[in-house]
Amino acid sequence: MSEENVSAGVNYALMKNFKKAMAAMGETTLEFSRRWDVETEPDGLYHYVGPQKTHRFKSVIEGLGNKDWLAGWMEEYAGDGKPYREDIPVDSMMMAVNDGLAKGGRPFGYQDEITAPNSDFFGDEKRNAQLVRGYFKCCRDNGxxxxxxETAPYVYLLHTTLPTFDENGKKIITSAPFDAASYSGAVQxxxxxxxxxxxxxRLRPGHVILGTSSSEWCSNGASVYIKRVSTLPDKFLTKLxxxxxxxxxxxxxxxxxxxxxxxxxxxxxxxxxxxxxxxxGVAKAIAITKLDVSLRIRQWPFAMPLSCLFVMDKFNISMQEMLHTFNCGLQYVICILRSDVTKAQDAAARVGFDLYEIGVVEEGQRCTIMEPFDNLVLPEPGD
Structure with missing residues (x-):
């Protein structure tokens, strides 16, 4: 062990057990990719062994954002011993997996990266066990x-802070009494x-827009939650x-x-x-294509996630802002030919998914028109 590294805040001995546990768990997942006709070798080589005459591989990388901050806060203050970090790996993997699916692929391989503000983060055996279980569960369930x-302590780059601001709204750097990490990864x-x-x-005007509901808010918009809810007396222990x-x-x-x-x-x-x-948020729906079309949403059968509904009402956030920040109950959009709608809905029902017809593709200038919300027009993000 390098004493210089330790004195600089990087103690690889603290990280060793977590690395070993992740490696051992990873070996047990190699067989899962066979669900999608891909054989995985221990050193990460992949072989397609399915019946199709043609195939393609694609890689997608994504990061989770600030959701682990919420898990860290609950771990520190809830006082109930619940495994708040066990599903953080699931959220992290789903950010990449659900993106990869959008290209018509099926996920068979993954490489994770966890970057923490210090090596002590990886010395917590209880937390480590939660993370290992979470990654294994997601691999098993999705093939x-x-x-x-990659496990990296970024001592001089990352710093977990609290959302404190001065009277002018400028952020004040205040250290948090807990550590949170950044999670990302690449899926094949x-x-x-x-x-x-x-x-x-191949998207064309007249194609039908289908949508399926989310489990909750998912992960995007965490910074809004952290800033807003931290101002409440009970903060994240506020009862819903x-x-x-x-x-x-x-x-x-x-x-x-x-x-x-x-x-x-x-x-x-x-x-x-x-x-x-x-x-x-929902404004991102237009990102499913680069063509000059508009998405007209004609009905919204999705319940607003409870966390979204709470911050919207409590902090008087407009629907326009909500739709530009959160999924508002919509997890995924899928565009198909009208002749395939019944077939698609029947297939979804067989695997336990709702799949609603929510709108239609139109000629237009890359926006999403929300008829159920007073015809709000959501421009393409970045405009």
Whole structure:
């Protein structure tokens, strides 16, 4: 062990057990990729062994954002010993997996990265066990082999802070009494046959927009939650109408879209565009294509997630802001031909998913028109 490293705040001995546990767990996941006709070797080599004559591999990388801060806060202050971090790996993996599905792929491989403000973060055996269980659970449930990982203490780059502001609204750097980490990773998907590749280029006016509901808010918009709810007397221990604390509600894990997309593909539904509702909220729906079209949403059968409803009412946040920040109950959008609607809904029902017809693609200038919300027009994010 390097005494210089330790004195600088990096103690690799504290990280050793976590690295070993993740490596051992990863070895047990190698067989999971066979669900999608991919064999995974221990050193991360992949072989497609399925019946299709053509296939393609694609990699997608994504990060989780600030959700682990909420888990860290609950771990520090809830005082109930619940495993608040166990589903953080699920959320992190789903950010990449649900994106990879949008290209018509099925996930078979994953490499994780956890960056923490110090090596002490990886010395907590109870927390480590939660993370290992979370990664394993997500791999098992979705047919993914975890082949590699990176564990990094960024002592001089990361610092967990509290949301404190001066009278002018300027953030004051105040250290938090707990540590939170940044989670990210890359997923590999197989597109087999290669003709299943989806990039939105075949989307046309008249195609039907389908949507499926989310488990809760998912992960995007965590910074808004942290800033707003931290001002309340009980902060994230504030009780919601369902009896859960706000913190518990926000840590409901993101729903995997793997069963839904696989069912649609197996039913030979012609998918012309699809994607998750993540950063920039519902306004991001237009990102499923690069074409100059508009998405007209004609009905909204989705219940507003309880955490979203709470902050919207408590802090008087406009619907326009909500739709630009959160999924507001919509997890995934899928565009198909009208002739395939019944077939798609039947396939979704067989795997336990709702799949509603919510709108139609129109000619237009890259925006989303929300008829159920007073015809609000959501410009393409960044405009």
């Amino acid at each position: 993914i082999a975890l082949t590699q990982g 998907v197989v597109i087999a046959p290669a003709s299943r590749y989806v990039n939105g280029s 109408p369902n009896g859960k604390t706000f913190g518990e509600q926000t840590l409901i894990p993101t729903k995997s879209m793997v069963p839904l997309v696989a069912a649609l593909q197996d039913a030979e539904v012609d998918i012309t565009a699809m994607g998750p509702i993540t950063g920039d």
